[in-house]
Amino acid sequence: MDLTRASAKDTLDGLSNRQLSAADLMRATLDRISEVNAQVNAIVALRNEEDLMAEAQKADAAPARGPLHGLPIAVKDLVNVAGIASTQGSLIFKDYIPQADDLLAARLRAAGAILIGKTNTPEFGLGSHTFNPVYGATCNPYDSARSCGGSSGGAAVALATGMLALADGSDMMGSLRNPAAWNNVYGFRPSWGRVPSEPAGDSYLHQLSTLGPMARSPEDIGILLDVLSGPDPRVPLSVDHPKVSPVHAADLTDMRIGWLGDWGGAFPCEAGILKLCRDALDAFEGCGARVDTLAPPFDAELIWESWITLRSWSVATGLEPLAEHEGVFKDTARWELERGLAFSAMDVHRASVIRSDWYRRAAELFVDYDALVLPAAQVWPFEIEKPYPTEIEGQGMDTYHRWMQVVTPVSLLGLPCLGAPAGFGAAGLPMGLQIFGPRGSDARMLSMGAAYHAETQWPQKRPAL
Numbered sequence: 238m239d240l241t242r243a244s245a246k247d248t249l250d251g252l253s254n255r256q257l258s259a260a261d262l263m264r265a266t267l268d269r270i271s272e273v274n275a276q277v278n279a280i281v282a283l284r285n286e287e288d289l290m291a292e293a294q295k296a297d298a299a300p301a302r303g304p305l306h307g308l309p310i311a312v313k314d315l316v317n318v319a320g321i322a323s324t325q326g327s328l329i330f331k332d333y334i335p336q337a338d339d340l341l342a343a344r345l346r347a348a349g350a351i352l353i354g355k356t357n358t359p360e361f362g363l364g365s366h367t368f369n370p371v372y373g374a375t376c377n378p379y380d381s382a383r384s385c386g387g388s389s390g391g392a393a394v395a396l397a398t399g400m401l402a403l404a405d406g407s408d409m410m411g412s413l414r415n416p417a418a419w420n421n422v423y424g425f426r427p428s429w430g431r432v433p434s435e436p437a438g439d440s441y442l443h444q445l446s447t448l449g450p451m452a453r454s455p456e457d458i459g460i461l462l463d464v465l466s467g468p469d470p471r472v473p474l475s476v477d478h479p480k481v482s483p484v485h486a487a488d489l490t491d492m493r494i495g496w497l498g499d500w501g502g503a504f505p506c507e508a509g510i511l512k513l514c515r516d517a518l519d520a521f522e523g524c525g526a527r528v529d530t531l532a533p534p535f536d537a538e539l540i541w542e543s544w545i546t547l548r549s550w551s552v553a554t555g556l557e558p559l560a561e562h563e564g565v566f567k568d569t570a571r572w573e574l575e576r577g578l579a580f581s582a583m584d585v586h587r588a589s590v591i592r593s594d595w596y597r598r599a600a601e602l603f604v605d606y607d608a609l610v611l612p613a614a615q616v617w618p619f620e621i622e623k624p625y626p627t628e629i630e631g632q633g634m635d636t637y638h639r640w641m642q643v644v645t646p647v648s649l650l651g652l653p654c655l656g657a658p659a660g661f662g663a664a665g666l667p668m669g670l671q672i673f674g675p676r677g678s679d680a681r682m683l684s685m686g687a688a689y690h691a692e693t694q695w696p697q698k699r700p701a702l
Contacts, residue, residue: 240265241399245457252307259307263293279394282322283354306349314355326360326369356391365415378700383618386416393420409446411644414656418613418669429651436471443551453696455686459484487684490525495606503537504643505629517659520692543591544645553577603675613669653679655686658695
């Protein structure tokens with residue numbers, strides 16, 4: 238078994254039955270990181286090799302602690318991990334080494350994972366392009382001159398190149414879905430509240446961002462999702478759901494899928510993306526599902542206005558305590574901070590009313606459809622030196638994130654959404670789908686994804702690294 242290419246399930250089975258040692262797995266992981274990470278810059282703040290090997294040997298000598306016992310994992314650099322530099326991609330925190338784990342890291346440790354370092358992210362996680370002034374940019378493994386997406390870009394690249402078998406990420410505006418698409422892996426945005434946020438600050442108002450898993454198959458996604466899921470008594474809106482693992486492929490016979498395309502032209506896409514994504518749905522039809530092309534179900538501009546109000550308001554609450562350091566913020570962070578601070582309570586209320594209207598309309602759609610589908614991005618991976626696209630097919634983008642507007646219908650409602658590979662374009666670059674359903678349908682989205690994965694096996698087309 239190639240330890241750096243095996244599924245997380247097979248690797249964990251080997252660790253569990255002691256046919257694979259944690260030390261051998263750690264050795265293979267560190268060797269793979271040494272071989273490819275300098276080319277892509279996905280893993281950052283890697284711990285000392287001797288310490289990691291010693292921890293793996295200790296795991297071999299101990300009873301299993303949980304479902305991830307002995308598995309090396311690097312944590313997204315927006316999550317504090319005790320003893321590891323946790324920078325958020327910001328010069329403000331470049332020397333910060335936490336003394337305690339955030340909730341996500343604590344759950345990984347409790348499940349037996351060995352936390353080896355971090356995966357790279359944009360500064361404060363802002364923007365779907367992974368670069369920052371602390372560690373620099375992370376390259377797309379299919380073309381090193383291109384962006385890997387973000388903000389969970391380092392995680393996606395580490396999976397695609399075999400440096401990790403499982404990875405965590407977070408998603409406010411596509412940060413689990415965009416990098417999954419651009420690196421030919423899977424990312425899952427769970428129903429909001431299933432994976433609790435950090436129990437600090439406000440726990441009621443900002444229902445946008447969520448943590449979630451990434452992997453090379455929906456089956457592996459399910460393993461990590463169960464580890465991360467479950468209510469925390471300190472987080473009032475965290476909710477419990479039945480476990481999803483093991484994930485089995487659904488019988489797609491007579492299931493109905495709604496294809497939303499470019500939302501009637503509201504989401505301009507670069508050439509080739511819409512056709513590739515629609516063609517990818519042939520895999521569902523081949524398994525007996527029915528795919529209908531749907532008219533835009535809601536005003537995209539209203540969704541956008543609601544989204545950028547609630548997003549800026551939320552982002553500003555995190556940045557405001559750091560305002561004294563504003564001189565080191567990138568321009569997009571300053572923009573979010575200034576907008577968020579300028580809103581009145583009624584501005585936020587009106588944005589939330591729009592969100593509520595869209596939720597009710599979406600609920601009507603899910604009476605007739607098991608899942609809805611959109612492209613995961615509106616552009617192909619762009620040049621790595623470019624901060625963000627400013628136009629699509631001649632249409633100007635009026636914000637730094639307008640080019641990712643296609644993810645906002647899902648993000649605004651906190652719906653479960655599987656970011657799935659859709660194949661490759663003419664230039665050999667990957668693209669992906671968003672497959673989403675009603676709140677609480679996480680298990681169904683993963684089982685539908687497992688059936689799709691069995692038909693397509695896109696992550697088997699690996700980058701030549």
